[in-house]
Amino acid sequence: MSMLTLPCFAQEKEMAKLIEENFQFANSQYKLLASNIPSDKMPQAYDPKTGKVDSRDIQWWCSGFYPGSLWYIYEQTKDEAIKKEAIRALEVISPNKTYTGNHDLGFMMFCSFGNAYRITAEPSYKDILFESAASLSTRYRPAVKAIQSWNKSKYWEYPVIIDNMMNLELLNWVSEQGGDKKFKDISITHANTTLKNHFRPDGSSYHVVDYNPETGEVLRKATWQGAANSSAWARGQGWSLYGYILMYRSTKDKKYLRQAKAVANFILNHPDLPEDKIPFWDFDAPFIPYAVKDASAGALIASALLELGQYSKKAKQKEYVDAAETMIRSLASDAYRSQPKENGGFLLMHSTGALPLNSEIDIPIIYADYYFLEALKRYKDWYLD
Numbered sequence: 001m002s003m004l005t006l007p008c009f010a011q012e013k014e015m016a017k018l019i020e021e022n023f024q025f026a027n028s029q030y031k032l033l034a035s036n037i038p039s040d041k042m043p044q045a046y047d048p049k050t051g052k053v054d055s056r057d058i059q060w061w062c063s064g065f066y067p068g069s070l071w072y073i074y075e076q077t078k079d080e081a082i083k084k085e086a087i088r089a090l091e092v093i094s095p096n097k098t099y100t101g102n103h104d105l106g107f108m109m110f111c112s113f114g115n116a117y118r119i120t121a122e123p124s125y126k127d128i129l130f131e132s133a134a135s136l137s138t139r140y141r142p143a144v145k146a147i148q149s150w151n152k153s154k155y156w157e158y159p160v161i162i163d164n165m166m167n168l169e170l171l172n173w174v175s176e177q178g179g180d181k182k183f184k185d186i187s188i189t190h191a192n193t194t195l196k197n198h199f200r201p202d203g204s205s206y207h208v209v210d211y212n213p214e215t216g217e218v219l220r221k222a223t224w225q226g227a228a229n230s231s232a233w234a235r236g237q238g239w240s241l242y243g244y245i246l247m248y249r250s251t252k253d254k255k256y257l258r259q260a261k262a263v264a265n266f267i268l269n270h271p272d273l274p275e276d277k278i279p280f281w282d283f284d285a286p287f288i289p290y291a292v293k294d295a296s297a298g299a300l301i302a303s304a305l306l307e308l309g310q311y312s313k314k315a316k317q318k319e320y321v322d323a324a325e326t327m328i329r330s331l332a333s334d335a336y337r338s339q340p341k342e343n344g345g346f347l348l349m350h351s352t353g354a355l356p357l358n359s360e361i362d363i364p365i366i367y368a369d370y371y372f373l374e375a376l377k378r379y380k381d382w383y384l385d
């Protein structure tokens with residue numbers, strides 16, 4: 001990717017310092033986090049009321065974020081204790097390679113083994129990624145032209161959620177690394193179906209589209225974690241932004257880039273995006289400005305905007321990178337970042353998992369840390385000399 005020279009010298013120095021300091025902080029926090037989890041589970045969140053880390057079984061969709069975060073930290077700090085823990089965590093989650101119970105294999109396996117392979121080139125990690133792509137592809141149905149996100153239930157027939165765009169990265173990568181080409185074909189078809197059915201004219205997206213599994217007909221457009229069927233759930237907007245950027249990266253198809261820019265435009269020009277650029281949990285949440293935030297949405301949008309900057313001309317680059325920088329600075333400030341040795345070892349506070357389900361409201365959650373670390377790495381790799 002091309003290097004940009006956007007930030008001025010003083011600003012570059014300051015960001016370099018901020019990035020270095022945050023990786024050092026993460027290095028020590030994650031040693032504390034490692035001491036707070038059972039050996040067979042992955043950390044998910046921290047409950048400030050009980051002071052306990054919530055750890056989950058490896059089939060929970062977030063199991064790849066802890067090992068992935070450890071690899072991001074190790075890449076910068078070269079601390080062998082962090083690497084040892086990263087390798088241990090990979091071993092714990094490796095049985096997921098044959099899991100077909102949901103669409104989340106990309107999150108679970110690419111964030112973890114994908115980073116591990118990128119950093120170490122260990123061949124067995126590549127084998128695991130290939131097997132994981134095959135498992136994920138079993139959830140694709142030609143009649144719908146999309147991967148089924150969740151299983152049929154009393155609520156849905158064949159639900160496809162916007163989050164599913166993130167899992168396409170695994171499929172693209174495996175085909176691009178010499179694996180079966182059909183994985184990328186599935187990914188492209190899924191992205192096209194989602195492009196057709198998930199978006200509104202203003203660039204925002206529905207959370208869930210439910211399909212007739214036999215005919216592919218759209219049954220309804222709805223939400224699960226958002227404020228309303230018609231609302232713009234913040235993290236969902238982040239997934240759609242990131243998802244179409246990664247599709248553009250792999251295909252260079254301009255319609256994906258156009259969609260990503262439409263989503264970025266929706267987010268960055270939304271009247272209820274706060275000054276610190278960390279969104280409320282839903283852009284249409286009741287009680288704004290008193291609604292809770294979602295730091296995870298801020299972190300993943302920052303990371304995505306930094307990549308979008310790589311595919312944009314000067315003025316747009318500046319807009320995206322400036323916005324991402326504001327998000328990173330906000331997240332790194334005391335308003336969002338944990339104090340040392342607090343929050344069970346998590347880095348960021350104030351994420352919201354699923355407010356309508358009364359679950360994980362305004363607390364530290366693992367994927368916020370992962371995308372924050374990724375954004376720091378991307379800023380350093382692409383925008384600093």
Ligand code: GLY
Pocket residue numbers: 061163225235353
């Ligand atoms: N993929 C589920 C979520 O973002 O909460």
